[in-house]
Structure formats: C-alpha cells, structure tokens
Amino acid sequence: MIPQHMKLLTRLLPFVLFTSLVHAQPKDTMLLWPDAPPGALGKADQDIPTLTPFFPDTNKATGAAMVICPGGGYARLAPHEGATYATWLNEQGIAAFVLKYRLGSAGYRHPVMLQDAARAMRLVRANAAEWKLDPKRIGIIGPSAGGHLASTLLTHFDAGSPDANDPIERQSSRPDLGVLVYPVITMGAKTHRGSRENLLGKNPPPELVELLSNELHVTKDTPPCFLFHNFPDNVVSVDNTLDFAAALSRAGVPFDLHIYDKGGHGIGLGSTKYEPAKFHPWVRECERWLQEQGFAK
Numbered sequence: 001m002i003p004q005h006m007k008l009l010t011r012l013l014p015f016v017l018f019t020s021l022v023h024a025q026p027k028d029t030m031l032l033w034p035d036a037p038p039g040a041l042g043k044a045d046q047d048i049p050t051l052t053p054f055f056p057d058t059n060k061a062t063g064a065a066m067v068i069c070p071g072g073g074y075a076r077l078a079p080h081e082g083a084t085y086a087t088w089l090n091e092q093g094i095a096a097f098v099l100k101y102r103l104g105s106a107g108y109r110h111p112v113m114l115q116d117a118a119r120a121m122r123l124v125r126a127n128a129a130e131w132k133l134d135p136k137r138i139g140i141i142g143p144s145a146g147g148h149l150a151s152t153l154l155t156h157f158d159a160g161s162p163d164a165n166d167p168i169e170r171q172s173s174r175p176d177l178g179v180l181v182y183p184v185i186t187m188g189a190k191t192h193r194g195s196r197e198n199l200l201g202k203n204p205p206p207e208l209v210e211l212l213s214n215e216l217h218v219t220k221d222t223p224p225c226f227l228f229h230n231f232p233d234n235v236v237s238v239d240n241t242l243d244f245a246a247a248l249s250r251a252g253v254p255f256d257l258h259i260y261d262k263g264g265h266g267i268g269l270g271s272t273k274y275e276p277a278k279f280h281p282w283v284r285e286c287e288r289w290l291q292e293q294g295f296a297k
Contacts, residue, residue, distance in 0.1 A: 025055045025131050029100075032119045037102075039112045046106040049116040051123060054086035054096040055131075062093040064137040064295035065128075067120045067175070070098065071144030071266065074113065074198035075105040080272040081143045081181075087274045089141075092287055092296035095133060097124055101149065104198025110212060113199065117153045118173035122160065125171040137295055139177040139223070144236060144266060145195040147183020148214070151244065154178045154225065155217040177293055178225040179286060182233055182265055185240035186213040192236045215240075218247035224254040226289045228282040230263035256289045258282050 029052045040047050055061070066089055070081040077100060086096035101116035102108040121138065128135040142150030157174035164170050184192045187200065187209045200208055210216060225248060229241035238259060248255045260281070270280035290296035 025095075026053050029053075030123070032116060032123060037119075038115055039102075039108070041107050047102065049102055049119070050100045051120050052083075052086075052098045052100070053131075054083070054090055054098070056090040056093050056095060060090070060093040060297065061095070061132070062137075062295060062297055063132065063134040064093070064139070064290075065095040065097065065124055065133050066179070066295075067117070067124060067138070067140045068096055068098045069101065069117060069140065069142035069146035069149045071142065071146040072103075073192065073194040074103055074145045074148075075194065076103065077101075078144070078146075078266065078268075080268040081146060081266075084269060084272075084274045085141065088269055088283065092290060094290070094295055095131070109201055110199050110208070113149055114152050114156060117149050118157070119168070121153065121157075121173045121175060122168045122171040126168045137176055139179065139295065140175040141179035141181070142183060143181035143268070145184050145192065145198075147180040148185060148195060148199070148212075150175075150178055151180055151183055151185055151214040152212065154222055155214045155219075174221075175223050177223050177295070179290075180225060180227045180241065180244070181282070182229050182236055182267075183227070183240060183244070184236050185215050185244045188213050190237045190239045190243070215243040215247045218244070218251045218253065220251050220253065222248065222251060222253045224293065226256045226258075226286050228258045228260075228286070230260050230265070230267075232262065233265045235265035256285070258285055 029050045032049045068085050070077040072078045082098040086098055089096040099120045102112050124138055125135045140150045160171045161169050184195045187196050227241050227245055229238045231238050245255055245257045269283050270278040
C-alpha cells in the first residue's frame, strides 16, 4: 500500500517538473518574433532572425548578459565572432546571446538590422527575471560590421512602447554598455564600402548616410564603451574608432580605448578558435573593464 504522502508527491511531481522547465534558462536557439518578423522578404532561414543563448556555470554567473552581433560586412556572419565570443564571456560569468540578424546579401536594408538588434535587447531584458539576469546589466558587443550594428543601437535606442500588446516591445532597447571591436562606425568617407552598400544600397541619400554615421549621434545618454582597433587595419580604418571615441569624450561618456600599433582586421579574440593562450591583449583589457563595470567576476 502506497503511503498517503507518497501519493501526494506523485500527483505534484508533474507540476513541479513543468514549473522547473518553464523557468529554466533556455538552451535552444530562439526566434526573435513568434510570427513573421517585420519586413520579412520570405520564410527561408535567411529571413528568420534568431538569438542563441549561452549561459555560464551557475557558480560563475554574475547576472550580467551581452548580446553578440558577429561581423561580416552585413553580407555574412563570421563564425569566429559568435560562439567563441560567447564562450569567452561565459568564462567571465556573463550570459551571452548570439544574434543572427538579417543581411544585405539577402536583400535586406536599414532599418531591418537595427530592428533585429533592438528586438534582441528587448527579448533578453523581458526575460531577465526568469533567466536570472539583471535587466540593468545587459550590454552589446560587436566586431567590424557587427560593431556598426552595436554602435547603431548604442546611439539609436528607445525606451520601448509602454502600450504595446507585445510585452517584449514595452522594454527599452538601450544597452547598458557597449564593446566595439575594430568596428565600422561611419557611413561617410572613412567607411567600409561593402558594409555601407549592404546596409544602405549603392547610392544612399545623404540624410541616410548621416543617420547611420554613428559618431554623429553620440549624446550624454550613450552608454559607456570599450573600444579596440589595430592601427594598421587596412579593411576598416582606425579613424572609425578614434572618431567615435572623440564623440564620446565630447559628450562626457566614459570609455576605455585601446589602439595597437600592429595587427590587422578580423582577428576575433586572437585566432579563429577559442584558444586562451593566443588571446590578443585587448581581450584581457576588456575583461578588466567588464569587471570594473560590474559585469564580470
């Protein structure tokens, strides 16, 4: 005969398991929108923006999170600037979310990429309590063209729509900090031409070039930033980073700037694989800065 307390436990067990699953941190790639995303050109994989979560071990977790925007000239998403960055951030106790945003090579143009980045930030913030994250410690990191997308959100965020039916859209899209790695910043004379064409088209109007030249849109409300660039970079001019740093300085926004006299573009953390022994010095400097910001242990 089964004791009464065991019968009660048996009845409650499915509910307990369901509750734990509902509140568990997600492991699988998530859609940014449950239905067709705004501006979708089709239903293929290239038309569906997603977010892939990477959570640190619970004994390391700080409650901070970063959205990762891989580079690739708005034509592709560089593999070594996605999951490898997430692994590195997890080692610092930071949850990471790799964004698959829509690309110019698939026919998309601004503002679709910004919509995807803003939605990713809102999605993480909306689920912060459930995923054991601090909604006031959610940043963004982007290398190369991903740095342009990150800097676009850092300078073109909004507070959300409080009356929206979708609770995710009620959240702010403002990152709490930004990490910009050999970034494209301007759409002007010093831009990366391929990124500009994929984002804005072949002959964008001057007002659109001005709007997406993010060094022109820094204000006192722009979040603190870490910036890294190699001086000899012959793909994306170091002036992109220097001009953004100068704009941050004029606006009184704190930043940490690192320019190295050797090295090229697209180096990731130092190699195309996750190899801590080969980390570029910028990585360790960024770890220190993230600790100072209360993001990393």
